[in-house]
Amino acid sequence: MILKCRMPLADFVLDVDASFDARVTCIFGPSGSGKTSMLDAVAGLRSISSGEIVINGRVLFSSAGKVNLSPQERSIGYVPQEAALFPHLSVKKNILFGARRNHAAALSGIGLEHVAGLLEISHLLERPVQRLSGGESQRVALARALLSHPQLLLLDEPLASLDIGLKERIMPYLRRVRDEFGIPMIYVTHNPTEVLSLADWVVMIREGRLVTQGVPREVLMSGRVLSQSERDLLENVFDAVLIDSDAEGGRSRVRLESGQELFIPYVPGPVNRAMQIGVSGDDILVATKAPEGISAGNILRGVVSKIEMAGGQSILRVEAGVSFYVRLTSSAVERLGLRSGADVFLIIKTRSCVAL
Amino acid sequence: MFSSFETWQITFFTLAVGLASTLAILPFGIALSWLFARKEWPFKSIVETLVLLPLVMPPVATGLILLKLFSRRSPLGHWLYERGVEIVFNWKGVLIAMAVMSFPLLVRSVRISLSEVDARLEQIAATLGASNAKIFFTVTLPLAWKGVVAGSLLAFSRALGEFGATILVAGNIPGKTQTLSLAIFNSVQLGKDDEAYTLLLITVGLAFAAVWAAERLARSSNETPATP
Amino acid sequence: MQWVRRSCVALALATLSAPWSAPLHAEEIVVSAAASLTDAVREIAKAYESKTRHKVTLNFGSSAALARQVEEGAPADIFFSADLKTMGDLEKKGRLEPGSRRNLLSNRLVLVIPADSALEINAPKDLLRAEVKRIALAEPASVPVGVYSKSYLEREGLWEKLKEKIVPVLDVRATLASVESANVEAGFVYKTDAAISGKVKVAYEVPIEKGPKITYPIAVVKDSRKKAAARDFVNFVMTPASKDTFKKYGFVVLG
Numbered sequence: 008m009i010l011k012c013r014m015p016l017a018d019f020v021l022d023v024d025a026s027f028d029a030r031v032t033c034i035f036g037p038s039g040s041g042k043t044s045m046l047d048a049v050a051g052l053r054s055i056s057s058g059e060i061v062i063n064g065r066v067l068f069s070s071a072g073k074v075n076l077s078p079q080e081r082s083i084g085y086v087p088q089e090a091a092l093f094p095h096l097s098v099k100k101n102i103l104f105g106a107r108r109n110h111a112a113a114l115s116g117i118g119l120e121h122v123a124g125l126l127e128i129s130h131l132l133e134r135p136v137q138r139l140s141g142g143e144s145q146r147v148a149l150a151r152a153l154l155s156h157p158q159l160l161l162l163d164e165p166l167a168s169l170d171i172g173l174k175e176r177i178m179p180y181l182r183r184v185r186d187e188f189g190i191p192m193i194y195v196t197h198n199p200t201e202v203l204s205l206a207d208w209v210v211m212i213r214e215g216r217l218v219t220q221g222v223p224r225e226v227l228m229s230g231r232v233l234s235q236s237e238r239d240l241l242e243n244v245f246d247a248v249l250i251d252s253d254a255e256g257g258r259s260r261v262r263l264e265s266g267q268e269l270f271i272p273y274v275p276g277p278v279n280r281a282m283q284i285g286v287s288g289d290d291i292l293v294a295t296k297a298p299e300g301i302s303a304g305n306i307l308r309g310v311v312s313k314i315e316m317a318g319g320q321s322i323l324r325v326e327a328g329v330s331f332y333v334r335l336t337s338s339a340v341e342r343l344g345l346r347s348g349a350d351v352f353l354i355i356k357t358r359s360c361v362a363l
Numbered sequence: 364m365f366s367s368f369e370t371w372q373i374t375f376f377t378l379a380v381g382l383a384s385t386l387a388i389l390p391f392g393i394a395l396s397w398l399f400a401r402k403e404w405p406f407k408s409i410v411e412t413l414v415l416l417p418l419v420m421p422p423v424a425t426g427l428i429l430l431k432l433f434s435r436r437s438p439l440g441h442w443l444y445e446r447g448v449e450i451v452f453n454w455k456g457v458l459i460a461m462a463v464m465s466f467p468l469l470v471r472s473v474r475i476s477l478s479e480v481d482a483r484l485e486q487i488a489a490t491l492g493a494s495n496a497k498i499f500f501t502v503t504l505p506l507a508w509k510g511v512v513a514g515s516l517l518a519f520s521r522a523l524g525e526f527g528a529t530i531l532v533a534g535n536i537p538g539k540t541q542t543l544s545l546a547i548f549n550s551v552q553l554g555k556d557d558e559a560y561t562l563l564l565i566t567v568g569l570a571f572a573a574v575w576a577a578e579r580l581a582r583s584s585n586e587t588p589a590t591p
Numbered sequence: 592m593q594w595v596r597r598s599c600v601a602l603a604l605a606t607l608s609a610p611w612s613a614p615l616h617a618e619e620i621v622v623s624a625a626a627s628l629t630d631a632v633r634e635i636a637k638a639y640e641s642k643t644r645h646k647v648t649l650n651f652g653s654s655a656a657l658a659r660q661v662e663e664g665a666p667a668d669i670f671f672s673a674d675l676k677t678m679g680d681l682e683k684k685g686r687l688e689p690g691s692r693r694n695l696l697s698n699r700l701v702l703v704i705p706a707d708s709a710l711e712i713n714a715p716k717d718l719l720r721a722e723v724k725r726i727a728l729a730e731p732a733s734v735p736v737g738v739y740s741k742s743y744l745e746r747e748g749l750w751e752k753l754k755e756k757i758v759p760v761l762d763v764r765a766t767l768a769s770v771e772s773a774n775v776e777a778g779f780v781y782k783t784d785a786a787i788s789g790k791v792k793v794a795y796e797v798p799i800e801k802g803p804k805i806t807y808p809i810a811v812v813k814d815s816r817k818k819a820a821a822r823d824f825v826n827f828v829m830t831p832a833s834k835d836t837f838k839k840y841g842f843v844v845l846g
Contacts, residue, residue, distance in 0.1 A: 047486075050486075050490050051489075051490075052486045052489070052490070077489070078486065078489035078490045079489055079490075079492050079493070079494065081490070082492075083490050084490070084491075085486075085487055085490040087483060087487060089483070091481070091483050091484055091487045093484060093488075093502060094506070095505045095506055104488065104491050104493070104501075105488075105490075105491025105492050105493065151491065152490075152491075155490075155491045155492055423656075427659070430659070430660060430663045430665065431663055434660075434663040434664040434665055435664040435665075435666070435814070436663055436664035437663075437664075440664070449666060451660070451663075451664075451665045451666060452621060452650065452660075452665055452666050452667070530652055530656065531656060531659070531660065534621075534623070534650035534652065534660065534665065534667075535650055535651045535652050536621070536648055536649060536650045536651075537633075537649060537651075539648060540650075549626065549629060549651055551764055552626040552627070552629070552651075552762075552763075552764055553626070553629050553630060553787060554764070554767065554784075554787030554788050555787075
């Protein structure tokens with residue numbers, strides 16, 4: 008994919024040149040950096056002064072080649088931040104609004120029942136859209152986009168308007184869509200955890216300029232690319248599989264990619280179920296000696312590989328099979344005499360591990 | 364005193380032509396309102412002002428312009444006359460006078476309701492593959508329907524009350540072009556107050572009903588739109 | 592509605608009537624007449640229709656507006672004006688059929704006061720009295736009755752003296768209304784107009800010889816496509832029977 012566009016915005020000129028080959032690409036940056044404008048440009052809803060947009064070999068726009076497909080011709084499913092459901096139509100009519108690319112439907116096998124089941128909105132189909140919660144609205148908007156059989160999904164901060172609890176509940180749906188339909192996605196967000204959780208590739212922009220691009224884990228956790236507020240949003244996100252579940256004990260066990268095991272709060276489900284685990288950098292304790300007589304379910308041995316100080320806050324990178332990011336005050340770092348190469352123990356409460 | 368047949372004839376005639384005029388301007392009014400609300404084009408503000416002009420111009424002046432335009436002495440009027448269409452002094456003149464005088468009210472109302480429709484919804488509909496026509500008829504218009512209905516009712520009541528332009532273009536011909544307003548004028552001129560009051564009562568009743576309905580719709584425009 | 596009614600009539604004629612009742616040469620003529628002539632002209636038109644089977648369509652309005660319509664080529668066949676000047680202007684512009692014009696009627700200027708007024712006015716100079724605070728008359732610059740009232744007062748040498756008391760109003764109806772409501776002590780109107788209001792009384796009738804020459808001319812419009820029928824109607828309006836109708840409504844018939 009090629010995303011090369013130049014266009015004047017209110018406060019600055021957006022000028023980005025990125026190319027990548029990924030299932031899910033995140034455009035990541037703070038509010039007002041031109042992310043939504045870029046999505047609109049890809050969808051053909053906003054004109055670009057110059058550039059080139061190529062998705063899966065299809066040229067949607069090219070100032071050099073004088074190509075500018077209309078939004079209708081671009082075969083794009085757009086899920087805007089505010090969901091933008093048609094308020095005069097029922098959920099079902101909303102979802103079926105664009106469902107008429109029949110040829111594509113036959114090929115892709117994306118049908119109403121399938122999508123509604125996957126996104127768990129089958130029971131909402133006859134409702135007026137006014138009676139949907141924020142998370143339900145987002146899922147309906149996602150279903151509507153999917154049923155238009157797009158060749159590319161655009162998602163504009165679909166979680167931004169939801170509260171934390173809901174975010175955790177919609178993430179699985181987004182991953183299901185990613186894994187089930189194989190439709191490439193471009194996902195706009197200001198939240199680094201969402202990037203880590205979903206993306207294969209991240210394009211980081213700030214005030215209309217490309218800061219860097221690459222594999223999310225490498226980009227977000229190396230160097231000082233993140234702002235303070237972005238660091239605050241950062242959480243550790245790991246792919247994992249369920250090993251066993253103990254309903255009575257209230258906990259389940261998962262195995263990370265590295266073979267490392269973690270206890271998490273009880274989740275039902277078949278063994279070997281793939282899932283994602285999130286741990287906030289604030290919820291991890293660091294000890295220089297092995298702790299004893301402690302309630303926390305997870306104690307991991309690791310080595311500090313990097314310390315990044317910014318203001319009173321420090322971010323530690325600790326290698327413990329996988330890389331953990333830990334937020335500490337700078338005084339704690341000083342008190343423990345932490346430095347790169349130090350052996351440490353990471354202490355993580357079971358309840359601080361969240362199944363995303 | 365008018366016979367009740369004449370009273371009903373005048374009332375029916377006024378209602379019928381008023382309705383025809385409102386229906387006739389509806390497609391143009393909606394199309395123009397859409398161009399005003401959604402598009403930028405050269406001389407837009409001049410056209411907007413021209414459309415609104417009958418609202419503030421003396422109706423007699425509008426009537427004179429229409430008379431000049433459609434009478435046999437004008438090129439347009441002559442062209443129409445040669446094809447057997449006469450506007451002046453018949454019901455078509457009444458219709459045109461009503462249409463021109465009520466058009467600005469329709470456009471004002473529809474334009475506002477169209478611009479209140481979230482353009483984002485139209486954009487999303489476009490990404491879902493809907494043609495511009497489909498977007499307009501399945502998204503924009505259903506969301507603006509209250510403004511369209513309210514504007515139509517306002518235009519209709521303005522048409523019912525039209526006087527100045529009508530009397531010049533269509534004349535004041537009992538049984539042929541005489542509307543409620545013209546009949547009231549005649550009755551007043553002749554000192555037939557009873558007649559005038561009867562007709563006035565009918566006019567007020569009709570206008571009240573239309574304006575009341577329009578206002579009610581306008582006030583509820585922020586509430587949940589109904590599913591058509 | 593007219594076309595509904597007419598097609599019903601046509602249908603009735605075609606299906607029910609014997610052929611002799613159908614008009615040999617029925618035409619529809621349009622008569623534009625000053626609003627003050629409404630009742631009289633309606634009655635005469637009805638009589639004419641039943642006699643000839645021509646159809647008379649009447650169009651009422653102010654003389655100025657009707658003249659304007661004729662000037663622009665509105666399809667009127669006959670113009671019946673309430674004043675000479677508008678007719679004269681049309682004639683100068685060549686909009687009238689030459690030789691068709693007849694000065695048919697006249698009217699008299701009267702001074703009306705509220706029906707319950709105790710005011711005694713025997714001569715125009717009585718208007719100078721202090722009890723008469725305001726006098727209504729139709730717009731003296733443009734409306735015929737106003738123009739006539741002003742020229743009468745000027746000839747009596749009273750216009751300048753009464754100027755402060757004069758309240759110009761829209762038209763005859765407005766004059767009558769302001770007298771009826773006693774907002775003014777007196778007002779000038781036509782004799783035919785005074786007759787239509789029960790709430791005013793005539794205090795003083797301007798003598799014909801002293802009054803302005805008020806004339807109602809009638810003429811065939813040059814653009815008319817039915818001149819024969821139009822001339823026929825004008826002739827009918829001149830018959831003694833029609834003249835009686837005019838007199839009944841208070842007009843003075845000339846010649």
